[in-house]
Amino acid sequence: MMFQRYTHLVDDALAGLAPSRETCRWIMDGDDVQLLALLQAAYVPREKVFGRKVKVHILNNVQNGRCQEDCGYCSQSKDSDAPIEAYPMKTDEQIFAEAEQAAKNGASRYCMVLSGRGPSMERTKKLAGLIKGVKDKYPVEVCLSVGLIDDQKAQILADAGLDRLNHNLNTSERMYKDICTTHTYQDRVNTIVAAKKAGMSSCSGLIVGMNETTDDIIDVAMKLRELEVPSIPVNFLIPIEGNPMYSDHTLTPEKCLRALCLLRLINPTAEIRAAAGREGHLKALQPLAFWPANSLFVDGYLTTRGSDMANTYRMIREAGFEVEGNKLYEAEGGEAQAYRVDDTALPILKPEVSRKSSCVPS
Numbered sequence: 561m562m563f564q565r566y567t568h569l570v571d572d573a574l575a576g577l578a579p580s581r582e583t584c585r586w587i588m589d590g591d592d593v594q595l596l597a598l599l600q601a602a603y604v605p606r607e608k609v610f611g612r613k614v615k616v617h618i619l620n621n622v623q624n625g626r627c628q629e630d631c632g633y634c635s636q637s638k639d640s641d642a643p644i645e646a647y648p649m650k651t652d653e654q655i656f657a658e659a660e661q662a663a664k665n666g667a668s669r670y671c672m673v674l675s676g677r678g679p680s681m682e683r684t685k686k687l688a689g690l691i692k693g694v695k696d697k698y699p700v701e702v703c704l705s706v707g708l709i710d711d712q713k714a715q716i717l718a719d720a721g722l723d724r725l726n727h728n729l730n731t732s733e734r735m736y737k738d739i740c741t742t743h744t745y746q747d748r749v750n751t752i753v754a755a756k757k758a759g760m761s762s763c764s765g766l767i768v769g770m771n772e773t774t775d776d777i778i779d780v781a782m783k784l785r786e787l788e789v790p791s792i793p794v795n796f797l798i799p800i801e802g803n804p805m806y807s808d809h810t811l812t813p814e815k816c817l818r819a820l821c822l823l824r825l826i827n828p829t830a831e832i833r834a835a836a837g838r839e840g841h842l843k844a845l846q847p848l849a850f851w852p853a854n855s856l857f858v859d860g861y862l863t864t865r866g867s868d869m870a871n872t873y874r875m876i877r878e879a880g881f882e883v884e885g886n887k888l889y890e891a892e893g894g895e896a897q898a899y900r901v902d903d904t905a906l907p908i909l910k911p912e913v914s915r916k917s918s919c920v921p922s
């Protein structure tokens with residue numbers, strides 16, 4: 561009887577149906593949820609669309625800080641005391657060099673992120689030129705996160721070849737005013753709609769761990785479904801000292817996995833990303849994220865550190881998954897067979913029991 565519940569989850573996801581709200585609440589909070597069975601239920605639609613592939617994204621923080629908005633989770637907001645170094649937009653040379661590096665490292669996408677409420681028309685046109693330049697030179701898809709965008713600016717970026725525009729909803733409409741007062745939830749929805757109208761793909765996700773209720777998580781997951789967002793980063797709040805929203809102390813590895821499963825089952829064909837905070841919140845359960853999720857970021861986030869490329873690729877491979885279209889990964893091939901205790905190069909024998917170079921009486 562119990563396992564029928566997981567079978568229904570799979571059947572509904574494969575049929576493109578969202579779970580009921582009651583089922584969503586059970587996924588997040590049910591005491592009798594068996595985590596491995598839930599992960600397997602989320603894996604079936606993931607595997608159907610994406611096989612065992614994992615997409616790797618690299619963020620380039622093209623402009624840092626100096627933002628006049630007050631998003632409470634963001635270390636670049638006007639209300640954050642986080643000791644970050646603000647810098648203006650990077651030079652074209654820097655941006656091209658970083659795009660080249662991302663392409664060489666085999667990233668599927670190169671994501672440029674600029675702080676701020678949204679670009680002026682002049683800035684939009686400059687970004688359009690950069691996007692075209694990167695796409696002409698390197699075999700990467702380009703994603704841009706640049707704040708609020710109207711229809712006209714979205715069209716300029718789409719015409720330049722932008723593959724995807726990112727703008728996260730972050731939480732439910734009900735909770736939005738608790739995390740930001742300088743723009744509205746509807747402003748964010750309008751940006752996603754503008755991207756879609758211009759013919760671009762969109763990327764929009766959420767942050768879990770901001771003192772939201774289970775229903776807030778369900779609401780935003782359902783809204784992303786309604787907007788037919790094809791790429792959904794699921795972020796877990798990183799506690800950055802100096803930010804107004806620091807930590808709600810509710811995130812456990814299991815809760816993070818349940819949230820990823822919920823997003824997968826509500827959005828069965830979307831790219832679900834185990835995004836910011838995966839390392840610090842999922843901890844030892846991190847590889848299990850590949851059952852519901854099929855993508856992640858490497859080399860950290862906008863202002864915080866994360867797992868580097870070598871460790872992330874190794875984790876993907878050792879969990880039995882495959883980095884999508886990555887040459888570096890393919891070249892590394894046999895390392896998965898190597899015995900490893902941790903990331904140090906220390907010998908296998910414990911120092912206190914291993915033979916010293918000179919004769920030591922026992």
Ligand code: SF4
Nearest residue numbers: 627631634637675676
């Ligand atoms: S999330 Fe974006 S708009 Fe909000 S404070 Fe940070 S940089 Fe500014």
